[in-house]
Amino acid sequence: xxxxxxxxxxxxxxxxxLAQIMSSGGFTVVYxxxxxxxxxxxSWGIYGVAITIGQLLQGAxxxxxxxxxxxxxxxxxxxxxxxxxxxxxxxxxxxxLAISAAALLLTLSFTGVLTSFFDxxxxxxxxxxxxxxxxxxxxxxxxxxxxxxxxxxxxxxxxLNFSLNLLQLGxxxxxxxxxxxxxxxxxxxxxxxxFSIPIYGVQVLKQFRSMPRTDVVPPRVVRTFLSYGLxxxxxxxxxxxxxxxxxxxxxxxxTVDDTANYFFMxxxxxxxxxxxxxxxxxxxxxxxxxxxxxxxxxxRALFGRSEKWGVFAGIAIAAAFYMFSFAVEGLMPEYxxxxxxxxxxxxxxxxxxxxxxxxxxxxxSLGKVKTMAAFTVLGGLTNVALNLAFIPAFGVDGxxxxxxxxxxxxxxxxxxxxxxxxxxxxxxxxx
Numbered sequence: 001x002x003x004x005x006x007x008x009x010x011x012x013x014x015x016x017x018l019a020q021i022m023s024s025g026g027f028t029v030v031y032x033x034x035x036x037x038x039x040x041x042x043s044w045g046i047y048g049v050a051i052t053i054g055q056l057l058q059g060a061x062x063x064x065x066x067x068x069x070x071x072x073x074x075x076x077x078x079x080x081x082x083x084x085x086x087x088x089x090x091x092x093x094x095x096x097l098a099i100s101a102a103a104l105l106l107t108l109s110f111t112g113v114l115t116s117f118f119d120x121x122x123x124x125x126x127x128x129x130x131x132x133x134x135x136x137x138x139x140x141x142x143x144x145x146x147x148x149x150x151x152x153x154x155x156x157x158x159x160l161n162f163s164l165n166l167l168q169l170g171x172x173x174x175x176x177x178x179x180x181x182x183x184x185x186x187x188x189x190x191x192x193x194x195f196s197i198p199i200y201g202v203q204v205l206k207q208f209r210s211m212p213r214t215d216v217v218p219p220r221v222v223r224t225f226l227s228y229g230l231x232x233x234x235x236x237x238x239x240x241x242x243x244x245x246x247x248x249x250x251x252x253x254x255t256v257d258d259t260a261n262y263f264f265m266x267x268x269x270x271x272x273x274x275x276x277x278x279x280x281x282x283x284x285x286x287x288x289x290x291x292x293x294x295x296x297x298x299x300r301a302l303f304g305r306s307e308k309w310g311v312f313a314g315i316a317i318a319a320a321f322y323m324f325s326f327a328v329e330g331l332m333p334e335y336x337x338x339x340x341x342x343x344x345x346x347x348x349x350x351x352x353x354x355x356x357x358x359x360x361x362x363x364x365s366l367g368k369v370k371t372m373a374a375f376t377v378l379g380g381l382t383n384v385a386l387n388l389a390f391i392p393a394f395g396v397d398g399x400x401x402x403x404x405x406x407x408x409x410x411x412x413x414x415x416x417x418x419x420x421x422x423x424x425x426x427x428x429x430x431x
């Protein structure tokens with residue numbers, strides 16, 4: 001494929017992926033505005049703690065299978081082997097169902113621990129049960145999305161995501177007839193997750209049935225998926241420690257108001273740089289196809305161009321993110337603390353853009369998931385240690401400082417490791 005055609009393909013699929021982000025991550029801004037206007041600031045903070053715990057448990061229920069199935073299906077496409085794709089879907093779904101059920105049992109087993117984060121609330125057990133139900137459904141839903149993304153069906157995923165988000169907004173609007181509460185919001189989100197399974201499942205089944213049957217199947221699919229997914233899961237745990245766990249530390253060490261402000265900032269933070277994430281996710285499948293075809297010169301070219309785009313996009317997004325904080329300050333005076341945190345953390349957008357290209361695309365698709373997991377755990381442990389040191393000393397600003405340090409360490413390690421790996425492949429290919 002020529003460079004011009006390659007760029008066109010990446011851009012075309014990235015635009016569909018970006019549209020998907022706008023229909024999921026992009027709706028985050030709408031949801032934040034809706035919830036902060038309808039919930040008390042205390043309830044918003046409780047919702048933030050519930051979502052933070054839920055994201056960790058949903059990572060356990062997926063166990064890295066979304067990225068795993070995307071990578072192996074894309075690799076099989078590069079090898080022009082539809083028989084392997086069919087087997088990855090068939091066996092992978094069973095593995096996903098089993099792991100999701102195990103994650104639900106784990107959640108129920110630690111009900112006492114989880115409810116302690118919501119002490120003083122009469123609905124704390126209902127909150128934990130809703131988190132558990134969503135955890136089970138999310139593992140299956142994410143796997144099905146991973147299958148469609150591995151098949152490069154980004155348009156399908158975008159349309160389905162958009163429809164689900166419209167449905168969620170409609171349900172939330174109906175709830176405004178009464179008083180909105182944390183449990184009602186969580187119940188709505190669990191309902192949408194339940195709807196997503198048959199919606200994505202129909203598309204996956206359609207693709208599955210269109211593939212020719214063959215006796216040539218990949219060996220030990222379960223073992224392959226679990227061994228590849230385990231480092232991704234460990235990476236998720238590390239990522240939770242150096243990104244999302246801050247909300248829990250702020251809640252335990254500071255006030256409810258600080259928790260609400262920090263979660264507001266954190267919720268908005270994920271939105272601006274996800275525009276680049278649209279390109280990165282598509283890039284992941286393109287690299288996997290190249291890897292299957294053993295085309296490392298093309299992979300190196302993709303890395304160089306992508307990192308340049310990442311730097312420019314990161315600077316532009318960080319500037320927009322910084323300016324957005326003044327709009328928050330003017331429109332929502334009760335969240336002035338959150339606006340300050342947005343400005344404080346805005347440089348991290350540039351670091352995330354560069355680092356995510358290296359780790360989220362190249363390290364995963366090149367099969368370096370164990371190294372990626374080690375880097376992320378290192379950053380996560382650093383963040384936890386710095387949270388314990390900085391939050392008592394600097395208040396809620398300390399949580400931002402610890403996040404900046406942890407992301408910088410992981411980002412630099414990932415970037416230079418990919419450079420080293422690609423140079424080593426280049427040396428092997430030299431005559």
